[in-house]
Amino acid sequence: MAPARTGAWEDRNQENALAKIVVVTSGKGGVGKTTTSASFATGLAMRGHKTAVIDFDVGLRNLDLIMGCERRVVFDFVNVIQGEATLRQALIKDKQHENLYILAASQTRDKDALTADGVGRVLEEMSKEFEYIVCDSPAGIEKGAHLAMYHADEALVVTNPEVSSVRDSDRVLGLLSSKTRKAESGDGRVKEHLVLTRYNPARVAKGEMLSVDDVKEILAIPLLGVVPESQAVLTSSNAGTPVIVDKASDAGLAYDDVVARFLGEERAHRFLTAEKKGLLGRLFGP
Amino acid sequence: MDWLKFFRSEPKNTAALAKERLKVVVAHQRDGRSNAPAYLPKLREDILAVVRKYVQVPDTAVNVHVQREAGLEVLEMNITLPEM
Ligand SMILES: Nc1ncnc2c1ncn2[C@@H]1O[C@H](COP(=O)(O)OP(=O)(O)OP(=O)(O)O)[C@@H](O)[C@H]1O
Ligand SMILES: [Mg+2]
Numbered sequence: 129m130a131p132a133r134t135g136a137w138e139d140r141n142q143e144n145a146l147a148k149i150v151v152v153t154s155g156k157g158g159v160g161k162t163t164t165s166a167s168f169a170t171g172l173a174m175r176g177h178k179t180a181v182i183d184f185d186v187g188l189r190n191l192d193l194i195m196g197c198e199r200r201v202v203f204d205f206v207n208v209i210q211g212e213a214t215l216r217q218a219l220i221k222d223k224q225h226e227n228l229y230i231l232a233a234s235q236t237r238d239k240d241a242l243t244a245d246g247v248g249r250v251l252e253e254m255s256k257e258f259e260y261i262v263c264d265s266p267a268g269i270e271k272g273a274h275l276a277m278y279h280a281d282e283a284l285v286v287t288n289p290e291v292s293s294v295r296d297s298d299r300v301l302g303l304l305s306s307k308t309r310k311a312e313s314g315d316g317r318v319k320e321h322l323v324l325t326r327y328n329p330a331r332v333a334k335g336e337m338l339s340v341d342d343v344k345e346i347l348a349i350p351l352l353g354v355v356p357e358s359q360a361v362l363t364s365s366n367a368g369t370p371v372i373v374d375k376a377s378d379a380g381l382a383y384d385d386v387v388a389r390f391l392g393e394e395r396a397h398r399f400l401t402a403e404k405k406g407l408l409g410r411l412f413g414p
Numbered sequence: 415m416d417w418l419k420f421f422r423s424e425p426k427n428t429a430a431l432a433k434e435r436l437k438v439v440v441a442h443q444r445d446g447r448s449n450a451p452a453y454l455p456k457l458r459e460d461i462l463a464v465v466r467k468y469v470q471v472p473d474t475a476v477n478v479h480v481q482r483e484a485g486l487e488v489l490e491m492n493i494t495l496p497e498m
Contacts, residue, residue, distance in 0.1 A: 291432050335429045
């Protein structure tokens, strides 16, 4: 099924650029951007969409490990920007998923190797070949994060139910509405989606953790999905397979919902309440 | 494990506290955002500096907003003084 043709899509079409560019961003570090980028891109590819996922974290490459292709990185994003390799040479085709490609970050260069101009050129070239381009942003609100969001049509704002993460997400929302190509050119605005990760319903029930409604109320952007705190995330990263592939895991199913909703499917939110434990479970449980 | 604590378990709702604190910082962060004029953050800084010539106030003490009502633009300013 073809994705809905929004106005933004048609505008890009006229510029002879076809892909929808989605940035995965957060401000705060370690909240689950790379985990989300990997599963989101894989999920889009599993549904038949030709998708590329780019690691913008120059100097701290990690996406390749989460995607399980670290031994096949020959050329990276910076090589392509600087004309040392072609896009075709640098894009790594995923072994498991037909429509999925990875562009690794450079491990040896510094952040200045990314230029606004260079990033723009590479994205434009990729836009002709892919339906979706997922940009895994580095933490912070500096150059790397700025470049990752600059060309975006849509943004997944990854947030943990925790004060500093929510505040940083709010900062990032401010940047998305002012420091992006769309904002600067007056070409509409970046469509924002909240992805709340590392959610622990048991702690929410005890009043120890912000609830999904609390975070929604504060950030005031549409909720795309809630991903529970899950042991499957670690085991999947150990194996180098995005957690969405693990259809027996809560986090895997939650990411599957995220992708389905992103593509316009209606799905009820789940994993929002804790499983009930008996007295023994409460005494001896975590 | 502290058994007494377990049975007493008076739930302290720190999540509610977190939410209240976040509402304040976020409202503050949003000053001068969206379609407000670009000079607002600078104006806020300047006013804060002036206030501080006379009273010690925290960073969050000054809030400025632009309100649009019936084609009229109103600059609304709030200065919260510390409790004595
Ligand atoms: N839903 C989850 N449940 C449990 N652990 C998680 C979950 N999501 C992410 N993690 C863990 O949190 C850590 C950080 O995740 P990740 O690398 O995706 O974050 P990041 O935002 O990309 O970090 P950085 O800002 O450094 O790029 C990892 O160890 C990951 O396994
Ligand atoms: Mg990361």
